[in-house]
Amino acid sequence: xxxxxxxxxxxxxxxxxxxxxxxxxxxxxxxxxxxxxxxxxxxxxxxxxxxxxxxxxxxxxxxxxxxxxxxxxxxxxxxxxxxxxxxxxxxxxxxxxxxxxxxxxxxxxxxxxxxxxxxxxxxxxxxxxxxxxxxxxxxxxxxxxxxxxxxxxxxxxxxxxxxxxxxxxxxxxxxxxxxxxxxxxxxxxxxxxxxxxxxxxxxxxxxxxxxxxxxxxxxxxxxxxxxxxxxxxxxxxxxxxxxxxxxxxxxxxxxxxxxxxxxxxxxxxxxxxxxxxx
Amino acid sequence: xxxxxxxxxxxxxxxxxxxxxxxxxxxxxxxxxxxxxxxxxxxxxxxxxxxxxxxxxxxxxxxxxxxxxxxxxxxxxxxxxxxxxxxxxxxxxxxxxxxxxxxxxxxxxxxxxxxxxxxxxxxxxxxxxxxxxxxxxxxxxxxxxxxxxxxxxxxxxxxxxxxxxxxxxxxxxxxxxxxxxxxxxxxxxxxxxxxxxxxxxxxxxxxxxxxxxxxxxxxxxxxxxxxxxxxxxxxxxxxxxxxxxxxxxxxxxxxxxxxxxxxxxxxxxxxxxxxxxxxxxxxxxxxxxx
Ligand SMILES: Cc1ncc(C[n+]2csc(CCOP(=O)(O)OP(=O)(O)O)c2C)c(N)n1
Numbered sequence: 001x002x003x004x005x006x007x008x009x010x011x012x013x014x015x016x017x018x019x020x021x022x023x024x025x026x027x028x029x030x031x032x033x034x035x036x037x038x039x040x041x042x043x044x045x046x047x048x049x050x051x052x053x054x055x056x057x058x059x060x061x062x063x064x065x066x067x068x069x070x071x072x073x074x075x076x077x078x079x080x081x082x083x084x085x086x087x088x089x090x091x092x093x094x095x096x097x098x099x100x101x102x103x104x105x106x107x108x109x110x111x112x113x114x115x116x117x118x119x120x121x122x123x124x125x126x127x128x129x130x131x132x133x134x135x136x137x138x139x140x141x142x143x144x145x146x147x148x149x150x151x152x153x154x155x156x157x158x159x160x161x162x163x164x165x166x167x168x169x170x171x172x173x174x175x176x177x178x179x180x181x182x183x184x185x186x187x188x189x190x191x192x193x194x195x196x197x198x199x200x201x202x203x204x205x206x207x208x209x210x211x212x213x214x215x216x217x218x219x220x221x222x223x224x225x226x227x228x229x230x231x232x233x234x235x236x237x238x239x240x241x242x243x244x245x246x247x248x249x250x251x252x253x254x255x256x257x258x259x260x261x262x263x264x265x266x267x268x269x270x271x272x273x274x275x276x277x278x
Numbered sequence: 279x280x281x282x283x284x285x286x287x288x289x290x291x292x293x294x295x296x297x298x299x300x301x302x303x304x305x306x307x308x309x310x311x312x313x314x315x316x317x318x319x320x321x322x323x324x325x326x327x328x329x330x331x332x333x334x335x336x337x338x339x340x341x342x343x344x345x346x347x348x349x350x351x352x353x354x355x356x357x358x359x360x361x362x363x364x365x366x367x368x369x370x371x372x373x374x375x376x377x378x379x380x381x382x383x384x385x386x387x388x389x390x391x392x393x394x395x396x397x398x399x400x401x402x403x404x405x406x407x408x409x410x411x412x413x414x415x416x417x418x419x420x421x422x423x424x425x426x427x428x429x430x431x432x433x434x435x436x437x438x439x440x441x442x443x444x445x446x447x448x449x450x451x452x453x454x455x456x457x458x459x460x461x462x463x464x465x466x467x468x469x470x471x472x473x474x475x476x477x478x479x480x481x482x483x484x485x486x487x488x489x490x491x492x493x494x495x496x497x498x499x500x501x502x503x504x505x506x507x508x509x510x511x512x513x514x515x516x517x518x519x520x521x522x523x524x525x526x527x528x529x530x531x532x533x534x535x536x537x538x539x540x541x542x543x544x545x546x547x548x549x550x551x552x553x554x555x556x557x558x559x560x561x562x563x564x565x566x567x568x
Contacts, residue, residue, distance in 0.1 A: 094546025114389025
């Protein structure tokens with residue numbers, strides 16, 4: 001995909017996040033929207049996968065450690081044909097195939113998460129296994145900035161560097177907020193790029209809504225392996241891409257009544273794309 | 279119940295200088311001013327459950343009374359070793375208030391369920407497990423326990439009893455009804471449902487809000503030889519050891535209305551879940567009829 005197509009894909013992911021969450025009247029929208037541009041780059045251009053065969057052995061892996069952003073991952077997967085778009089309507093419903101947090105029973109999902117802090121370790125294990133087997137594919141992982149409060153994240157950070165997991169690329173969604181407000185007010189995280197560097201990682205800071213910048217940085221990390229894992233700090237906005245959601249200060253998990261769904265879709269419909277019928 | 283506990287904690291921090299309160303990034307808007315006014319003693323530590331238990335143990339060792347609020351699976355399972363070694367073994371006290379027990383967060387998936395909370399905690403000797411059925415019961419149990427120097431877990435439910443509000447005592451069961459047939463053990467938020475199911479039945483109903491310590495005396499005294507039906511809003515069989523131990527030497531038939539010991543792979547509302555797993559009046563009556 002070229003950058004324009006990736007941007008359109010990101011827009012489609014957002015539309016479907018809104019529709020899926022809207023069907024249930026609300027959910028984790030803020031942290032889902034902040035990673036849509038990343039997902040568009042990953043699924044649009046970078047990752048190797050086969051929707052017909054989600055368990056394809058040669059695929060790249062993606063662990064969404066901040067499991068509450070599952071609606072965004074599910075939307076990307078549905079748009080890429082891993083399962084029918086209609087499944088998105090069932091998000092969180094009784095008997096659903098799409099539970100609220102990222103779940104391995106869903107085609108295309110590589111790890112069940114939802115308890116924050118654990119996914120990066122799982123990604124380390126997958127990356128380590130692939131390395132031992134001499135396989136060349138990459139393991140991607142997405143963590144939240146609030147999630148980086150958890151000690152297990154830093155244990156995994158030490159592990160990945162110690163075992164030279166240069167097939168591991170972790171994106172840290174630096175949207176500067178967690179549930180109770182701004183990271184700065186809840187738990188100061190300091191300079192995250194520097195922290196990972198001091199743990200022995202490569203680290204880069206990019207505009208998390210600039211698809212070209214994200215894409216180039218990932219390309220370089222995959223191409224120029226140097227024995228270190230890579231962390232890409234995505235400078236993002238919680239609720240990104242829909243101004244009426246961005247403007248809600250506490251937009252972690254909110255009600256999404258029909259009126260707000262309409263307003264969101266109104267903003268996104270400037271470009272026509274694929275969306276659930278609403 | 280949440281509102282009641284927030285008010286109670288608010289009062290405690292304002293009035294008692296040796297108390298400290300921790301929350302783990304779970305929506306503290308209601309007592310934001312408390313966090314601002316007493317930043318040294320009321321604090322949001324971010325998403326950091328296991329470490330927070332260690333910190334609380336350190337404060338308890340220094341004479342403070344710590345109270346922690348968070349989401350049940352992360353407060354119970356992620357921190358189990360801290361509970362065991364930092365508190366139970368070292369004889370230090372902490373009050374842990376958990377929301378989202380069993381299937382109270384019904385749509386968020388398995389990571390957010392915690393039907394094993396009481397069972398897991400009850401395996402650690404000396405830990406108190408208190409499961410109030412209403413806001414008043416929470417306040418009463420909290421007042422009785424919060425300074426007792428023990429690790430005490432309070433389960434705060436979003437689905438309290440509405441009909442029954444009982445005067446509860448830590449470590450004691452309440453006799454709600456005496457009858458000649460079976461003995462029904464109603465745990466916490468199951469009481470309304472049990473009483474509805476048993477309104478026209480000649481049974482004994484015992485109400486338990488203290489799961490540890492378990493009141494064996496009341497059961498021993500009130501049990502009249504019939505079947506025991508345990509209605510519990512967590513994994514079935516959580517109280518079996520206590521029941522059998524209380525009635526040692528007697529043969530008892532126990533039936534369970536509770537969550538089956540399986541991994542929950544379905545999602546939906548709280549009501550869907552209760553129906554799906556048979557925690558309803560119909561099943562209680564059926565268990566009593568057979
Ligand atoms: C171990 C654990 N503790 C608490 C929670 C509850 N929780 C869900 S999302 C969240 C905030 C996450 O913040 P962040 O990682 O910054 O995510 P984002 O802002 O990108 O959505 C918390 C505390 C959880 N899911 N897991």
